[in-house]
Each structure stands twice: as structure tokens, then as C-alpha cells.
Amino acid sequence: MTTETLLQEAGRILAPFTQSSAAPESNRLDVVIAADSLTGATAALQAEGWGYLSAITGLDAGPEAGFMEAMYHFCNRAAVASLRVRLPRDGQPEIATIADQIPVASFYERELSEMLGVHVIGTPDPSHLFLPDDWPDGVFPNRKDFNLEQAAPVQREAPPVPEQGRVGNKFIVPIGPQHPALKEPGHFEFAVDGEIITGARMRLGYVHRGIEKATEQRSWVQNLYLLERICGICSHTHTSAYAQGVEKLAQVEVPPRALAIRALVAELERIHSHLLWLGVAAHEAGFDTLFMASWRDRETVMNLLEGLTGNRVNYSISVLGGVKQDVGPEQVRSIHKSVGFLEERIRYYLNVVSTDTLFLQRTRGIGAMTAEAAIRYGALGPTARASSIPRDVRIDAPYGAYAHFPVSLTLDSRGDLEAKFAVRLKELLVSCFTIRAIVDNLPPGELSVRFPRRVPAGETVSRVEAPRGEAFYFIKSAGGETPERIKIRTPSLCNWTSALNEAIGHQLADIPMLIAGMDPCFSCNDRLITIRRGDTAHTYTWQQMRAWREVRP
Amino acid sequence: MTALVALLFFPAGLSLILGGMFYEWADRKLVARFQSRVGPRWFQPLADAIKLLSKEEIEPLGVNRLLFWGLPVLALAGALTAGLYVPVFGLPPVHSFAGDLIVVLYLLSLLTLCIGLAGWNAESRFSIVGATRTLTQLFAYEAPFMLALLGPAMAAGSWQIGEIVAYTEQHWMIVLQPIGFFIAIIGLMGKLELPPFDAPEAETEIVAGALTEYSGRGLALFHLGKSVELVVGLSLVTAFYLGGLGNPILFLLKTLGLLFIMSIMQAVLTRLRIDQTVGVWWRMGALLALLQILALVYVAAR
């Protein structure tokens, strides 16, 4: 099905609810609906199986305009259908929850409510996601009239801590924010009965830096570097998504050589990221030798990237309109040499994680997630591909040079930790192949084109495949030198639900492995709390959780 | 007078502690080299001990003070006392009496029990889980390990370490009882909580296990106790299976060889979950040990 037909189908499904619709870009459909038709519209899309919810953007048009917008973005291959709901700014803007239909929406709704002040009726967990517990009520950072002085911390009574860390007969084992298992701060509470997990709870926001708001005060060029530093190992994907989106808005055509170099660096970054992940996951399992070996080999790709771009992380190779550095014959030689070495080592690691008896005891059959569960939890990236969900933005909606250098899909049907290891390592073999294809067939031409200081007004959606899954950018320009709104939805956010749900019923010792299995990037996301409590190994549906919430004080 | 010197300085006491540091350094250096790293310099364990002894000791709220302060001392004392009856450094044991093999085994277990008790006492989530795991692991490997040491004892016909060692000097038990040797090495790794049996102190899950809340002097004493246990355990297994005493230099090399094998296993094996550890021990370990004993009984009866 082509993108056009997909969009036509979406238009048809949403026809009963549409107030007005527009097609701002060739792959996008914007449908304005009334607030009370939201649940009906999303139910209709879910019933026909059209796409998955990728992000919810909250837009404040400002006090003069007097309204706010919540946009619900559904992606189906390359087509993006956005439901736009206009909400009044004054009083209490309200909207119904869709988390009962789409569990992963809970996180987005929490972000919407705490950042923009939209009351989401019936959302399973209305508590803060990123904002700290001492944040004053009624102050919403993403509103245009937000002032830092309003955000003075408020003394509140801390929620009662269970005595001696026990809830009934169960222990609560806290992990984080400081813990040797965590490379970045996050807080988990696991209710354990002996060694079996009966409940999982999580809190993030420890490194939340207010980046979305900060982009509104910096010029388009400066934002390139701000967004790069959202994360250290998926930095290039953030710049790519941003540059891509802004270039689309400015209608600047990037030369093919620059696109190829961007794709080259993206695949090298994927190698870098997955090798880092392999080491961390092995360390969580207690297999330090694999940790040291994979990080030793990661040095090869980092040195390669340093020779290519000038830095080992935060490559800064993209500029708006192209790239900064060229790939000459010397770089091509070193790329071939290093990638040959890396490919050999990746095959070796694939062999180790698939055959080492003791390592398999920690990964085989653990955290097995079925395809239905993966869809329900909204999993993305290798976490989903390990449960046979064929989601890969490079294939679904090829961007940049991926139209000329296609990648093949890596799937695994087992869904357990072993499958996740296999998928990521096999993906790297595909990356090696793609890298070779790119350097051997670099299109000639210039490296960058001139880019205007002011970007014409408009909105765009940009999606790229980060090593962890789909990164979603919504960029809005008002025609000035700074962006009006940038909404970033990073892939780790979607994958948390799957990890925590799978944790219940497993042992405490499996927790680090399960969390590592979804390759969390706290810097990227920082947004989320899930509350699950069970008496024994009992999984709660969202309905039951909501009921539980109402019963507990 | 000489007894006092032997007790405090050589070959027990201080030299045991220093020997423990040496073996700990060797172990860390070997594991580092397997992982393509440089590893610590020779004085690292000494520096660690000095640093820990000089740090502030924080007593958590709600602990039993007697236990909190006394258990580290007891643990180290147990390990050092066990060293009195074991031929460390290739020299005959300082003291010897009939049945001292059992005493040594219990003294080594005393160290583990102290750690478990200290974890329970500290009232922290991590230390309680760690203590539970330590004690679970103790129950798991204790029986096979004892049986493995029983083999040479039965062959020598005595419970006294001095006499067993005299016997094994003539007969290399590793050749005569290979299964027992295998169990003894794995059992030693379990006792010392070395990977793959380091679930009780799994850093990525429960911070530092039973010893999470300890700092300063208490931690230093526990740490030293573990190093001493390493020496004692290695010496015991070497003396029993690798040809008794003989030349002290040769003995040292034999213990280092054993350490080398243990380091390889530490480097290439993944940590087992506690239930998997117990499963391995109660199924495979106990079975093999029993097999060995039965073989011995059969041979002796003929």
C-alpha cells in the first residue's frame, strides 16, 4: 500500500469525526476533531488496525491566541495521521483518556497534563512524570507564559514510606537513583516476595533538563547542538531528525553526498550503541569478560568516528543543509579496515551469546514477550523486532540516503532476552553491510547548501530509526529565527512498559537483565511512572489498575 | 614464646593477612589480564585495607550494636584461627590435633555465617537479600565441599590434617580422586563467593549484598577475613590434592596454579542466579561428591 492510499484510508476511517482536515505534507494528514470525539476516533483507528500511536504533542498557541492544541500522532509505515484537538487555555482544559485503549498513551498523557496543564479525565496514573514532587501546582512549563520565578519549590509532605520497607509480607527493594546497576539515575521499586517480583514501580525525571522548552530560546543553528546532547549514544539520530525536519520546512534540498555521509555516521553510531549495550547487558548478567571485550572493540568504532568527524561521541557532523566533513579515500580505507575487524568480532559475540551455556541460563526464556503483548505495550525498535513486530523506520519510511542504500529487516520470533541479543547483533551485521555499500558508492557532489536564517512558518513531522527504536520529532516554525515548538518523543519511553510488565513473576536477579534488554536510555526519555502491585505473580490489566488506584488512599 | 610468635606473626597472624593480600592481588591481576586490562599494582590490596581502616564508620540506625561491631572481628578471628591448623605457605600447621579438619571447616563456615548475620542485622533491603543469598549458598555448597575434603581424609584414614597431608605427600589425590578435586575447586569458589557463584554480592542487583551497610573498619576486617579465607582454602585444597607439603616454594607455585585455574573460571563464566547456583550444587555437586565417596568405599572394601 502506498502512503497515499494509507492516508486516504485514514481519512475514510476518521470521516465521521472530522471537523476539518488538511494535508500539510505528502505523507501527513491533519484531522481536526472535537475533544469529545477523541475516544471514538482512536477506537475507530484501533479497530481497523491503522497504525500505532507514536506521540502526543501538546502545543500552546499563547495567551493572545487563547487556545492550546493536543495532537495525537498515529504512524502507519510512512504515513502520519495526526488528530488535532483544540482546547481552551483558560479554566481547566479537559480531554478524555485513551490509555484504556492504548496503554502506552498513559505516559504521553501524563507529560501532557504536567507540562501543559491539560486535565486528562480517567488517566490511570495522574501523578508527575518528570517534574519533581515539590513543583508548585498550577505552573505549567510548556506554556508560553511560563516564568521561571513561578517555579519555586513547594514544601509538601512526602508520601508515607512503608515501615521497614515492607508492604504486607513483601519487601520493597529500591534500585536507584544511585545504584551500581544503573548507569544513569532512575528510581525503581520492586516489591519482592523472597526473590520473586510481585510489583514494579518506576520514576524518572532525574536528568530532565527542559530541553523542549530550551529550544524555543535558541536559534535554529544553535538547537542543532542542543538536541545533539540529549543523549551520548544516539546523538546523531537526534541531529538527523531535527535537521531533516527543519530542512523540509525550509524546503532546502540536501545534496545526496551529504545524505549518504549522514547515513554512514548513523550506521556507525548504531554499531557504537549496540556494542555499548552488549557490554552493559553482559555486566548486568555478571559476565564481565564480555563487557570488557565488547567495550574494547567499541574503541575501534569510536576511533573511526573520531577520524571521520573529530569526536568520539557527539559527532556534530550535520549542519543545517548538509554535513561538515567529507569522506576522502583515506577515510574510506580506514572504514573498510575497521568494519572488517568489527564484523568478525560481532560474529564472535553473536556466537558467544547464542551458545555459552551459562549465559543462556540468564537469557533464554526470560522476559519472553509475545507479539500481541509487544503491540499492546507499544514497543519499538529492536525490543519489538525481537517479538516479530516488523517496525523499522528505515524500511517503513525511508529517509535520507536509506532510499538508495536499503537495509534489511532483522526479526526474531522468540521474544525473550536471547532474541533481543540476537536481533541487535544481527542488525549490526546488516549495518556493516550498509556501511560498506555507502562508502563504495558515495555519490559525488557538494557537502552542504546554503541555509536561511529564518525558517518559513509551518509544521513538520520527522522520524528516524535510532538504535533504540523510532525517534519522533514534531517541529513547528512561526517563520522566525527560533522554533515555535519542538516535540521529541524518544524510543526508550515506549519500551519501559514492556520491560516492567515482563518483570512481574521473574526473579530479582533478572531485573537488571530485563531492563538492560530493552536498552534504556534515561537521558533520552526521563518520563514515566508505572504502578503495578500484585499479591502473587498476578498481572493487572489497565482497568484493574485504575480500580486499584481508586481503592488505595 | 615461639608459640606466641607463631600465632601473631609467622606463619599465622600477620603473615596470613599479608599472604591474603598477595593472593587477592594475584587473583585480581590474573582476571584483569584475561579481560585485556592491566590490573592493579602489587600494593593495591594493602592500600585498600589502609584506606578502609582510616575511613569513618557509619552505624546504621536500628542495628544491634554488639553484633554490628563484633561480627567483623569474629569473622576475621575465625579465618585466622582456621589458618593455625592448615599448612599455609608450605609449612606444617602451627597446631594439630585429631579431628582438626572438621574444626577448620566449621571455622571457615563461621566467616560466612558472620557475614550472613551481619547482613540480617543491618536492616537494609539490599543487605537482607544478600544475607539470605549468602546463607542459601552456604547450605548449598557446604555438603559437597565437605565430602570432597572427606575423600583424601578417608584415603589417609584420619581426621587430622597433619596426618592427611603426610599421606597425600606420597599419593597425589588429584590423580586418585579427580572428581573430588573438581568438586573441591568449585566448592572453594562457592565458599569464597567468586564468580560464577557471586550472587550473594551481585553488584548490579543488590549493591554489595550483606556488607552493603558496612564501611571503614568493619568492612576492612570482613575484607581481610575473606582474603585470609582465600589463602586457607587454597592451601587446604592444594595440600590435600596436589601432593601435600614438600618444598615451600613448590607449594606456593602449586597454590598459584590453582588460583590460575580459578581465575580463568571467574573470567569466562557468567554469574548464576541464586536458584541456579543451588540447583547446580544440590544436583550436580552432591551427586558427584557422593559418587566419589562410593568409589572410595568400594575400593577400600576390596
Next chain:
Amino acid sequence: MVKIGSLFDALASFFRKPTTEMYPFERPEVAARFRGKLVYDPAKCVGCNLCCKDCPSDALEIITIDKAAKRFVVRYHIDRCTYCGQCVQSCRFKCIGMSNAEWELAALNKEAFEVYYGREDDLAAFMAKFSGSRPADTVQD
């Protein structure tokens, strides 16, 4: 049968030299394109301020000494710089580059983090004019 995947690799590592780089005793070989401290050619600079405008962290400032005579110095904050290289890209006259030799920039006091670049006589005039007191921030937006 227990299969151990990494046995040979570990044994091989034992007999090879460790891969640790013993910094600071052994300094690594730095790539030619490495983005270190800024290198500035005052002869080519016209003071157009594009680099200051595009810098994401306000690390560059142009301080005018004499507007009519076009005398200015550039103040560079080593601690604010993120070493992204945008200034190099923005400069139309190719007067900025990034060194791959100077990247060990840690210092014990904050004064070392403010570096002044300019023509010889401009720098001298700058030091004379503002000697003793630190000039007010003249951050060009």
C-alpha cells in the same frame, strides 16, 4: 555439555599486551580532524560576528576597542565551548580552525579559561585599555 563461548578469547587476551592506554604516561594518537581548542587567524577576521551568533553556548565574543579603526579582540571561553565546530563552519573567511594538539585544557583556576585572540597591536591596546579590571561583558547577540 557445558559450552563456554569466550574461553579462547580470554586465554588469548592473557598472552597479549593489555589494551589499556596508560594515560598520561602514554599519550594517544589524536586524529587529524579532532576538535580541540580554537585556532584563530587574526589576519583574515573582519569581525562579522557570525561565529558568535551561531555559537550554541556563547563561548565567543568580539570586544570592540575602537569601532572606527576596526580594532577588536576575540574573547574565547574555553569552559563554555562545546567543541562542536559550528563557528568553523559559519566563518566565511576561514579564520577559525580547531586544533588537534591542544586538548588537555584542564586548569586549576577560572582565569585560564578566558583566552584572548587578536592582532598583536590590538591585543596590546586591549590589555592597556582594560588593564587591571576585567571589561564588562560585551556579548554580541
